Amino acid sequence: MIKKFLLTAVTAITLMAALSPAMVHADDPKPDPGGVTTGVASDVPGFVVTAPAELSDDDKKDTNKVAAYTDAKKAFDDYTTQSKTEPLAVKLADNVGHNRVAINFMWTLVTGFLVMFMQAGFALVETGLCRAKNSSHTMSMNFMIYPMGMLGFYVCGFAFMFGGLGAIGTMGGYAGLNHEITLNIAGHPFGILGWKGFLLQGAGYDTAAFALFLFQMVFMDTTATIPTGGAAERWKFSAFMIYGCFIGTIMYPVFGNWVWGGGWLAQLGTNFGLGHGHVDFAGSSVVHMQGGVIALIFCWLIGARHGKYDKNGKIVHPIMPHNIPFVMLGTFILAFGWFGFNPGSTLAGTDLRIAVVAVNTMIASATAALATTLYMWWFKTKKPDPSMMCNGMLAGLVAITAPCAFVSAGGAALIGIIAGIVVVESVFFFDRIGIDDAVGAISVHGVNGAWGCLSIGLFADGTYGDGWNGVSGT
Amino acid sequence: MIKKFLLTAVTAITLMAALSPAMVHADDPKPDPGGVTTGVASDVPGFVVTAPAELSDDDKKDTNKVAAYTDAKKAFDDYTTQSKTEPLAVKLADNVGHNRVAINFMWTLVTGFLVMFMQAGFALVETGLCRAKNSSHTMSMNFMIYPMGMLGFYVCGFAFMFGGLGAIGTMGGYAGLNHEITLNIAGHPFGILGWKGFLLQGAGYDTAAFALFLFQMVFMDTTATIPTGGAAERWKFSAFMIYGCFIGTIMYPVFGNWVWGGGWLAQLGTNFGLGHGHVDFAGSSVVHMQGGVIALIFCWLIGARHGKYDKNGKIVHPIMPHNIPFVMLGTFILAFGWFGFNPGSTLAGTDLRIAVVAVNTMIASATAALATTLYMWWFKTKKPDPSMMCNGMLAGLVAITAPCAFVSAGGAALIGIIAGIVVVESVFFFDRIGIDDAVGAISVHGVNGAWGCLSIGLFADGTYGDGWNGVSGT
Amino acid sequence: MIKKFLLTAVTAITLMAALSPAMVHADDPKPDPGGVTTGVASDVPGFVVTAPAELSDDDKKDTNKVAAYTDAKKAFDDYTTQSKTEPLAVKLADNVGHNRVAINFMWTLVTGFLVMFMQAGFALVETGLCRAKNSSHTMSMNFMIYPMGMLGFYVCGFAFMFGGLGAIGTMGGYAGLNHEITLNIAGHPFGILGWKGFLLQGAGYDTAAFALFLFQMVFMDTTATIPTGGAAERWKFSAFMIYGCFIGTIMYPVFGNWVWGGGWLAQLGTNFGLGHGHVDFAGSSVVHMQGGVIALIFCWLIGARHGKYDKNGKIVHPIMPHNIPFVMLGTFILAFGWFGFNPGSTLAGTDLRIAVVAVNTMIASATAALATTLYMWWFKTKKPDPSMMCNGMLAGLVAITAPCAFVSAGGAALIGIIAGIVVVESVFFFDRIGIDDAVGAISVHGVNGAWGCLSIGLFADGTYGDGWNGVSGT
Amino acid sequence: MKKIEAIIKPFKLEEVKDALGEIGIEGMTVTEVKGFGRQKGHTEIYRGSEYTVDFLPKIKLEVVLPNDRVDAASAAIIKAAKTGKIGDGKIFVTTVDDSVRIRTEEKGDKAL
């Protein structure tokens, strides 16, 4: 009983905090909850020319700094005079900027909706691959992880992950989320955790921050859903609810901050000259590898399902899927959602590379599915295996997630083929060593997530990615 | 047999009317079916300065009216001279306006598509919660309500509801739908019914009017589908077809006109100074409460399903759902579609508040689902109940529909929690008093629709909504 | 065994080719893989005035040609001087152009995603209408056709179909795909096949080309999936895989090139003055009729399923659907995807006719579904037949696909009614003559595809379509 | 010992079970079967072609009980299962040589 009162008390307090309008420090950039001031002339790339920062005394000694300063100054003055003679153009620029930001908002939101729909895909794949008697349990786990993960992310996960993100470039440049806890080790800043925007209040109550919240939240939920597949059919519902509280609050946001929130993994490039640091366009590592690893640990800890292995670890009864149409409908929904997952990660409809990203995602999924089917059919079990076809397509999608914006269609095709073969070997491997993964989550998300990260280095063709993680050059 | 000839005759006449190109009165604004003239410079907010209306003689005596007139006149003259010196800017403004209107069109259409997909969600939830032997019947009812409702709305429903809407602000300002039948009671105009745009002809044959038609039609279909859930498993198909004819033609449009079509409920603010009048951002009252009430009446009239209650009204055999995965897939599709339902109601992709609306919708659905699950688990039946989890999430979505644009994330969370608990109590209440609601439609849509309307007053935080229903101030 | 080595060798070579960065001929327009240079001032309709082409000597004799030239020259000079005085406006125009192209990109991609999702719809409809024992087989066929078709299209299908397309007008005007193999018969050019952009390399590696690839690829997959429905339950999986290799590489692209790729069917208008030549807005003929005819041939060749007909061809056991909810969920997904199919074919979010196209699609699907239901109910079998309701709605959707942009709402309604009745008669007809079509694919897609093409001539109301296939006037 | 095999209409199962409960018979085994008899199936139409549904869902109830209880039991079943419309079903009585309760290995009447 105490457990209940404890929890009702905690909820009451958080809600009090949620409702009280936290104030915004004077010097912080003003958030725009009504969406009225976001999207102005400064969002029009290359239009507004800002005055250059004043040179400090010793800067003045450096001739090329001085030359750069004068050029910038002259450009600024020309712009100011010209904008006086073209008041209508300047007024129009605000609307052009607003249109551009509106396009980026719409792209981020629509792709965010698509990624949210992937929850239904995961639920169907997992339920289809398990036994009928557990279909309610598996569906309910997949159903509840969505609200649980979201609320964890809403209360503190978002603040931890993006508290110190800085300006949200593509959506009006709002820079209110500017507080990152950083350790100084050997003279280099190591970003550990963000610390702003709790309960989406104060600095968090801004349309751009909300759009970012929606997009990043559905990414977090993808990670949260993967382990429910791996460890399906043997997870007590109450234990699952506890897991649900931690994935959204701590587990995902901390690692997420390091890679996407400006944390030390992203700073590797600027700190130690390691190229762009840890590059992950749409989350092979942050989302899928993390989900796969969590699934691995759960499957290992909980152990295999009764009846699958005999005493000495040989598979006696493979546990059969109860509904192949569910599995394939789920995979189609995931492939459909993935069009939101990868292209959406530009957070910008105006970045026309989205077309290349979408096609790369599609091609990799196709070559992976075909590779898995043929590999199983000809080399492994002499028969096409419907469930492996789905695992193959998902493996391709996971693998292309990190490199999708940096590779050409040919690269994407090759990444898919290798992913398709890797997933088959790894499913067999985990089965052999006795780790009972109900849906192949460890192989599809974990192993192929890793392969996705590796493949960036191998296949990036330099047509995109300039200035990634603050390092110029592709 | 006569019934058949009668109906074929009626269809023939309507089709004759549908094909004959109705003429447009000379003084009416010209519709733009080809989408060529919609979206011009005047759609760029704050760019074109129009000449102020000439002052009438007695106006001229009022000094500040005169002052206002002269300022406006001066601004207009400056604009005209300046536009001569900046012809390119003015030419560009047309395109910026067209881009802005295109963004709004795309947002309205894409969100409209998402809301249309909710039909599949409703069908799955209702079929899953009913018995297998009735799955074909329930699915077919949900399937046929979509075309029936649409055709009713196409023939006359749209004209009744939006005949007198006036200018469609966000999509090119087309104001051809300008005929509202108004009663003058005690000096105040009471809008009762629109009377223009029948069969989407004449003034109705305009791209903006078509976009509005699509969006409002899928809203009407949501209302039409709710009663098929409530009164499932005991509704003769032919009787259902008759209901289908009336929901789209009369029942929904009349009430819809009063709230959204500029009818007397919207005019309460301007007429009697009651704030903004009846405010309902995305339709808690218009869509959900109406659907819930119709479901209540049907369940009451038709009575309970055999075997559920014994003579003295005690539940003997609760009728069990036959397919929980269907119910949860359906709920996910509804949550996915709801991202079109609420954010879409801005009819404008350029209104950046859509991000806040989307996140509020998500948060309310999460807190409601969690509140229902924990409330059932700890206080009511000591066990998590999958079907109630879905009802909880849907209750949260319904409740947030009206206040979604006016509240902060904290407010949305609280609205969700209360909705989650209210839905449980009301399901139990209706079961106790003998009204057999197969899917909990009355509790989810009716009761929570009402709660949604109430919550606007309680939680609105004034960051949005200026000038709603023609009343300034938030 | 040789079969395997053969294939692994072929894949290795194609991948080598795919990876090697094909060079682009100097004089060809430069592709823009990074999406940086696409979308500039020239994309703002009516803004940039280009210098007129120099008159050849004999042109100079033609007075009106000379007059036209001087006007164009004057306009060009005015524009050049004016753009010097309005540098900011000109700079802004680049961004306005980029916004416009970004809107078109986003529309093409989002509608492309919706069409991709139709694969799940087809899979569900076909699996639901067949027997449970074949559900895995039917789903797997529908699942694998997506990757197989895509890879065929990627390797050479796209190059054959759009190799000679010329400028992609709405998405930045990239004109790199400019090589069409043309036969000169009786002085008129007959476009037969495109020959550029193999493996999306060289001239193909451009964001606009990739966006076009995605959109056209999912169209091709729709054609590829139709025969798997018609000839379901009797198609050996390996034979199906071979079919999969040819549909994407040869069968679809060749016919597609003739209609949409600038081939001879499209040139009928310019060559022989036959109006606009073969007009097909969204693919009633290219996609659906082709799919239906392939399904007809397969059903005919393979013959009927055992037990359905007795010796003398009378239907003894109609093979019953095993899952009506699947069929209806699939039809809803198809109707949802169709909103991407028709409105998407404008390849331009800025073409506001998309609202009219979407509503026409919806209305036709509604009237068709209703017409089929009532026709079956009253005149044919005296009972509403769930599977025919779905076939009715799909028939309406297929029929409206070609005329959707050229007709008014009334026209769409009528096209739908006729489609609804035609589909019933044709299902009965094919059953009678002994062609066993498992899902009614021949009637829905083949017969109604043809009716869609015919209906353009009958119902086009001239509000749209100026300049189609290079012929002015609607 | 005797075994009563009753073929009844599915919606009657509840009533028959209660009727047997009232005369102290607690154990029975139930199987879903398809019956074919004078109660003809009905013809259905699917997409224009007719087909007959001739096997109707029925429930087979098997109760093993001591000889002296047979008449009481079959009377109870008949009273509960009878609707007077065709297709109410049949009762067959067969002899059981021996019976064993697996849990306790008790034999004969004690095993029921």
Place this chain on the structure above:
Amino acid sequence: MKKIEAIIKPFKLEEVKDALGEIGIEGMTVTEVKGFGRQKGHTEIYRGSEYTVDFLPKIKLEVVLPNDRVDAASAAIIKAAKTGKIGDGKIFVTTVDDSVRIRTEEKGDKAL
């Protein structure tokens, strides 16, 4: 009275029903069962691990009829159900002490 219990291959049901119909036997009860016998199951492979499917779907047909009709009925069943391949099934004949038609409470042969 005698009861014939025939275990046959599922796709033979239609033919056996017609064969019995021709010799005037209208009533029968059918159950879906799983058979295990000399016709071995087959091994399947799912994601790389093998498993045997040893229970094969069969149909159990029960017909109660007067003693003099038994031989004719079993001959008809055999003729219709025989494919000559292993797993065709079995026919068992047992004695039925009494039978009652629930609708009319007729007893004995009249009840069939």
Place this chain on the structure above:
Amino acid sequence: MKKIEAIIKPFKLEEVKDALGEIGIEGMTVTEVKGFGRQKGHTEIYRGSEYTVDFLPKIKLEVVLPNDRVDAASAAIIKAAKTGKIGDGKIFVTTVDDSVRIRTEEKGDKAL
């Protein structure tokens, strides 16, 4: 010839089949049934209203075998199927007058 009808708990089927296999009994027929006996069902709650689930899933195993094999077979079944908890099930032995193997029309014990 005799027929053993054993009602057992579903998850015991594998063990019982192996046990019979060990004493050379290869052929059997299995049916999914619902049992009702001293092992009471349990009450469930759905959306606040309670209902009892009283029929429990069981498996009915039918083996026809020569008279001299009956005791060995039932002993084997009991040993494999016994859990000691209530609801382990029953074994009923009935006489079979005749049996025929459809494939070869062999009669009597040879047909088993």
